[in-house]
Amino acid sequence: MxxxxxxxxxxxxxxxxxxxxxxxxxxxxxxxxxxxxxxxxxxxxxxxxxxxxxxxxxxxxxxxxxxxxxxxxxxxxxxxxxxxxxxxxxxxxxxxxxxxxxxxxxxxxxxxxxxxxxxxxxxxxxxxxxxxxxxxxxxxxxxxxxxxxxxxxxxxxxxxxxxxxxxxxxxxxxxxxxxxxxxxxxxxxxxxxxxxxxREYKQRRTISQTGVLSKTFSSPPMNQGDKKRALIVFNKSEIVITIKTIIVGDSCISDFSRRLCTGLSLDWNTSFSLYSFDNYPPKLLQLDDGKTLKLRTYVYDHSFRKGASYTPYFNVLGVILCFDYQKSDTFANLMNWYNETLRYCNLKSTHYIIVGFNKSNNSTVTDDDVQGFVNFFPMNKRPRFFYFEESKTHEFDLLFEEFCLEINAMEFSQPYLDECKPQKEDVSKTRLQSGRSQRTHSCAPTPQFTSSHKPDESKTLIKQAQYKKEKDCVLF
CATH class of the missing domain: 3.40.50.300 (P-loop containing nucleotide triphosphate hydrolases)
Incomplete structure (x- = not known):
């Protein structure tokens, strides 16, 4: 045919x-x-x-x-x-x-x-x-x-x-x-x-709509502030703020990304093979103003099969873009990683760090290439760039700490925290007084008579107790 x-x-x-x-x-x-x-x-x-x-x-x-x-x-x-x-x-x-x-x-x-x-x-x-x-x-x-x-x-x-x-x-x-x-x-x-x-689906839908009138409830969409409130926990003595940072890069440099995540979350002497991509323990950073930053860092997992449900960018505020100076493809794909974070990060205020490693005299990626990519960002959102070497781990720790402090200052200002703080219910004085009076009267126990005592004997005991009380009052 x-x-x-x-x-x-x-x-x-x-x-x-x-x-x-x-x-x-x-x-x-x-x-x-x-x-x-x-x-x-x-x-x-x-x-x-x-x-x-x-x-x-x-x-x-x-x-x-x-x-x-x-x-x-x-x-x-x-x-x-x-x-x-x-x-x-x-x-x-x-x-x-x-x-x-x-x-x-x-x-x-x-x-x-x-x-x-x-x-x-x-x-x-x-x-x-x-x-x-x-x-x-x-x-x-x-x-x-x-x-x-x-x-x-x-x-x-x-x-x-x-x-x-x-x-x-x-x-x-x-x-x-x-x-x-x-x-x-x-x-x-x-x-x-x-x-x-x-056709079968339309028939079932018609039957359900005619048989039962279901109520639909619509809620207004959450704004940017409402989404960030999920990262704040108000305790009695402190405020805990979670700052999530994801390290992204091509699959060929996943080991380096895990190396960075292990060093930032634990220390630089721990082997990255002991942890997977997202089970690193959070690092706590206590501030003088009664706030504690809970720094949670993890790595993009390339092992997820295609089509699987994977949402690594949820509530992410920090992104570390990694590339290898000897592999030009890893640098060329930074723009794709950047666009992916723009597309899938539910929080609009994302901050960036660019990290390069394995630099030498014959590197395929030049400093001009890196500077050109940095200049691509708007002036007020220029990312920090860091060339990583094993001898510069302490400097990278300080850079990441400043990066998280900057996110805290820009995204979780004190006026915003005051707005998010739960309000206590005001209790009027009259309500307190009425509650106290009720508690005072309720504290006096009512006499309970058991079947072993007769009513006349109980009345006699009560009179004796009252006479003793009056006598004590006269003495004092």
Whole structure:
């Protein structure tokens, strides 16, 4: 049977779509405009690539493959999303197009984009395409070393080069991906089961809504101050503030990251192999103003399998970015680690330290590279940089202590602590007095008579006690 693919232009209702195919273009920020042009040329082939400023970053169209109508959603990764916004572009994608430019260093990060797509897509059968961009002057057809290494590890990944004259060829390759997804992953049986499952779910939902009217309670979203209150504990004699710091870096330097965490949490003579990535004991730092800083430091764990639930950035206020001077990839990926902290840290006021190690005369990372990355940050949020050596552990301890004190001063000021302090309930004097009078009267025990004494004998005992009391009062 010959496979047919069409793009119907008639208006289709949402309930008539039988399946969805999602495509995502990702890449460094230097390829943003090129990816946007590529996105809209896949949507409309005769589009003028120079008129893209007002166009959105997602397109939706109707596709028909072998008589089944589906929705084709194409989007490009937004490198300008702020940390305040929840952003999950990788969820449920079928095709991941990793774009790089031959004219800059964006090719170094294609492996990280592929790993991020595998981790957050939730689709084990995701199709991956690597697309190299070049202009007419640089007519490159050779496969770069970075790409060939990835292709050797995963033979299912495809590599294409792209410029204005080969746009049609790329679109044809994407159509072949659509067809393969339809034939292998979205067969007629799979589509029919999905439709039946959705129909059953709608029926159950209708029955539950008509049978029982459930109350829904909505609470206002927590602001930044409310989130930080969870890090404060008010005791009778002190205030305990937890400052969480995470050490991040590529997996090839995880041992160095654990070495840093062990030294900061315990001492520099303890072996890092005795602890895992997140079970380091907290370090207490007592201040003169009745506050105790509980410094909890841990390391990003690369051993979590892709798709697993892992939230290492929750309530994190400090981030230590690590790189190796001899491995340029670890330094190039610092920008990706920084963007990941911006995306997933629930607290907006994150502070940073950059740590480099293993420096020598033939280092692939230069001081100018490091200074350029530091200057990337705003002037009022410039991170501290430290070149780590075993002879400088004491200096690094002092730097980290100053770093935590700075976080405490900026995030947990005294006016903010006064605002967070729980208010005691005021008790009026009249209430206290009434309570005391009630307690005074209640303290006088009522005489209890047992069955062994007769009522007349009990009255006699009471009279004798009263006479003795009056006699004592006269004497004194």
């Amino acid at each position: 010959k496979t047919t693919i069409n793009y119907p232009t008639t208006v289709i209702s949402e309930k008539d779509y039988e399946y969805t195919i999602k495509l995502l273009f990702v890449g460094d920020i230097s390829t943003f405009q090129q990816r946007k042009s590529l996105l809209w040329q896949t949507y409309k082939r005769n589009l003028n690539s120079q008129n893209l400023s007002n166009l959105p970053l997602q397109t939706s169209s109707t596709i028909e493959i072998n008589g089944r109508i589906g929705k084709l959603i194409c989007s490009t990764y937004d490198n300008f999303v702020g940390r305040e916004t929840s952003y999950f572009p990788f969820k449920g994608i079928n095709i991941l197009c990793v774009v790089f430019d031959f004219s800059n260093d964006s090719i170094k990060n294609i492996g990280n984009w592929i790993e991020e797509g595998k981790r957050f897509s939730g689709n084990k059968k995701m199709n991956i395409l690597i697309i190299g961009l070049y202009d007419n002057l640089l007519n490159s057809t050779n496969t770069p070393t970075e790409v060939s290494d990835i292709l050797l590890k995963d033979t299912t990944i495809q590599f294409y080069t792209y410029n204005k004259s080969t746009t049609l060829n790329l679109l044809n390759e994407l159509e072949q991906c659509y067809i393969q997804i339809r034939l292998n992953d979205l067969t007629d049986d799979v589509i029919d089961k999905q439709i039946a499952k959705e």
